Every structure is written in structure tokens, then in C-alpha cells.
Amino acid sequence: MSQFLYLYRSEPAVRSQAMSPELAQQNMQRWMTWMQDLEKKGHLKDRGQPLENGGKVVRGKQKTVTDGPYAEAKDLVGGFTLVEAQNIDQAVELSRGCPILDGGGSVEVRPVMRMDY
Amino acid sequence: MEHLFRRESGRLVAALTRIFGVHNLALAEDVVQDAFCRAIEVWKVRGVPDNPGGWLMAVARHRALDVIRRERTARTFAPEISRMLDSEWTLSPAVHAAFELPAIRDEQLRMMFSCCDPALPEQTQVALILNILCGFGAAEIAAAFLTGRAAMEKRLSRGKKSLAASATLFDLSDTDFVTRLSGVRGALYLLFNEGYHGASAQAAVRAELCHESLRLVLLLLEAPGADVPETRALAALMHLHAARLPARLDREGDLNPLLEQDRTRWDASLAAAGLALLDRAAEGAIVTPYHVEAAIAAEHASAASVEQTDWSAIVGLYDRLMTIAPSPVVALNRAIAIGQRDGADAGLAALIGIQGADRLKRYPFYAAARAEFERVRGDLAGARRDFAAAAALARNPAERRFLEKRARDL
DSSP, X not given: OEEEEEEEEEOHHHHTOXXXXXXXXXXXXXXXXXXXXXXXXXXXXXXXXXXXXXXXXXXXXXXXXXXXXXXTOSSEXXXXXXXXXXXXXXXXXXXXXXXXXXXXXXXXXXXXXXXXX | OTTHHHHHHHHHHHHHHHHHOGGGHHHHHHHHHHHHXXXXXXXXXXXXXXXXXXXXXXXXXXHHHHHHHHHTTXXXXXXXXXXXXXXXXXXXXXXXXXXXXXXXXXXXXXXXHXXXXXXXXXXXXXHHIIIIITOOOHHHHHHHHTOOHHHHHHHHHHHHHHHHXXXXXXXXXXXXXXXXXXXXXXXXXXXXXXXXXOSOSXXXXXXXXXXXXXXXXXXXXXXXXXXXXXXXXXXXHXXXXXXXXXXXXXXXXXXXXXXXXOGGGSOHHXXXXXXXXXXXXXXXXXXXXXXXXXXXXXXXXXXXXXXXXXXXXXXXXXXXXXXXXXXXXXXXXXXXXHHHHHOHHHHHHHHHTOTTGGGGTTOHHHHHHHHHHHHHHTOHHHHHHHHHHHHHHOSSHHXXXXXXXXXXXX
């Protein structure tokens, strides 16, 4: 088994879109069902954490600090999850169930570099 | 978990309105929306906490403090507690106090009374209650009332503008209380009927409207001064009707007429609660339409079958209703009861004899009632003709399906 990091990307506007309680609950339910399914099949290594939209960026030798990422960004990282899968194909296959895709967002699937060779 | 957000929405908006003031209703709604978004983001990854309601409340409280600290020079908040919000010493206790259960209950009641401002059309009053107190979105309310979403959004925003224009929410010790209370009962009655008889084809939506009306009428009974016979009669009527909901729709979500319902599926605990409320509604001398309608529902609830129903008592109650709140629909129901008591010929005669029957011409269940009596009399051709006429008048697909099915089953 190898590890993969899912990076959830979406538009901040879509993420904090006003949803009726009904829709909000449905959206959350879909996420939880998906996560539970990953867990049940033994793929969930770490649920990860959701991230706030804004923050600071520290850059370069000068260590300049700027506000960001900007809310206008089209694909802001909103959270991450660590999963285990046989290979990247399986990790990709598993990510297809992620509800963020229904809202126009994306899942970036990144293999974690192995330590044990 | 089911409908948590919807349930919490009304409570949180109430608490926040107590802090921000009703003129900042939109701000209160934004904060609630923000709390929901946060909850979704966190819960969907980390799972739902043990006390989700408390979690949401803590987030809303936190955000309320932020908003006040950031905007207290630019905005005015609730006049009643504005002094408390000005000082860091009293700010946090004041915000905490607004989220205490009795405060939330009082604020929901005041909101309910404010929504029922007689200056607003009744449909707007009901829509506001559903949106602010019950957490229904514009689209869901529009679906329940069979109107467009855009039209409902306009209606809601007009209503909210009018709410926000008032300096404070309705004061429950106002001299106008009794008059406004009657308006509140009227709106809850309308809300319940929309769920029970309404046009929306979605059975789930309609059952939810009924259950929300029950919740609100029980909340209303907690208001000092509102626990009077007339309110109890309304609550009784809602409980007794709601008891029949499980048997009222068949598996396909189609209407199942009272006379053919499987009474073992009626909710016995709701019926018992309704009968107890009706007992308590009998104090005092006034008999309102709510009393009589509840008494009719009680007759049905206490009868084990159609045959064991005391139709004489029911006809008597309809007679009474005709004297205090006459309407062609009441007359129609009275004629149906007469048909049960005296036979189809008498029922048909009563139907034809309804004064102002022409006002029922466009009401599908008038033709349907004729058809039912014709069926019992063995006049299948007449029954077929009248069911077809009724189906042509149907106001929505569910009614049409029901009436066409009746014709097919002849």
C-alpha cells in the first residue's frame, strides 16, 4: 500500500455559497458517506483538516509576508486527506466519489514519497 | 442529525436578533449561514461532534462577538442591550445571555408575533415564519406553495424589509397582544392547512409543514397570555389531524380518503395529545371555529371505523360551524356527513341544496363528492362523468392522479 494526499481545491465563493439548511445538510451527508466508505475499506490514513480561506504567504530570502491566498483564486486548497491505495490509479478511482467534484471543485491526488525502499 | 440545520436555524437567528436588533436581521442570517458553512467544512472531514447544536451555537456566539467588536462604532445594535454591548465588561455576558434557552424561546415568540404583522399579506406572514423560524429556504417554500422561486424570494425580501424597518420585535406585553395573537393563530392554521390540504405534490414537504406547525403552536402555548382556550383548540385540531397523516397518503404518495384509511396506522399518541388539548380548550364559554373543527376531528379519532363513527354528532358539529363560520366548503363537508348518516340520496340532496353552490363550481372536490354519492347509488355513468369533471378541475398533478384513480376504480 502507498500513501496519497488528496488536496481539495475549489472556488472560495462556491465553498461559502449560501445554501439552504436542506442543501447544506445533503452536501455534508455526501462527504460523510464518502469518508466513511473510504474508512470502511481501509483507505483512510488521516482524515486531515479543513483550512480557512485566507492566510499569509511568506516568500523568498527577504521573507516578505503578504496576505493570501486571495479569495479571487479559482482553485484554493480548502483541505486535505491522507489515503492509502495500491497505486495512483486506485487513489484516483477512489477520489471520483468526492462530493467536491459535484460543486465544480477538484481533487489533486499526489503520491507521498516513499521512505522505505 | 436529520434536519439539524433547519431546526437550529430558527433558534440561532432568534438569539442573534436579540443581540443585533431586528433591523440587522440580514446580518443575523449571514452569521447563521457562516456558522453552517463552517460546520459543514469541519464536520464533513472530522465527523459530527457529540453536541452539534451546541457546537453551532458556540460558533454563532463567537462570530457575534467578532461582529460587534468590529462594527460597534459603525452600526447600532439591539437598542434594549446596546449599553451592554458597548463595554468589554458586559459584552460577553450579554451575548451569552442571548443564547440561553429561555431567551431564545422568548425571542422566537416575539419573532413569530412580528412576522404576523397585519400589514403584511397572510401568505407573506406564513412564508416569513417558514423562512426565519423554521429554516426553510425560498425554493422549498415556493415548492410548498406552488409558486416560483423568484416570486417567493421577492415576497420574503419585501416581508423582511418590513420587519427590519420596525425598531424592535413585537413586545409580548404590548396592549395589542390579544389581537396579534389571533393573527398568529390564523397564520399557524394556514401553515398547517397548507401542509395538510395543500397543493404541493411532495408528501415529505407537506408532512414537514404539519410538524413545524405543531412545534410552533406548542411554542405559542408557552407564551404568557397565549395559553387560552382558543389556542388550545387550534393545537388540538392540529394534533388530531396530524394523527391521521401516516394513513393519509398511500405508498405512491397519493391521497387516501378518510373513509378508506387504515385507522390502525393513525398516530395514537398525537391523537391522545389532541384529545387532551381539546379537553383543556373547553374552559370558558367561547366556542370558536377551531373548537368545532377540533371536535369533528376528535369524533373521527375516537371512532374505530367509518361504521362506528357518530355521524349524527358530526352533522351537528357542521351545523354549528355553519352558524359561526359558514363557507361553501363547510357546507360541502356537512353534506358528505349527512350522506354518511342518512344515505347517499340524502347526501346528494344536501349537496345540491348548498346555498351558493355555484361558488364550488371550480372546486374539484364538489364534483368528486357528487361522484362518490352516485357511485354508492349505483349510478356508475353519473359517477364517471362527475369524477372526470372533478379531474378536469384538479389544481395539481396529485389531485388529478387521485381523481382519475377514483374513476378507474369504479
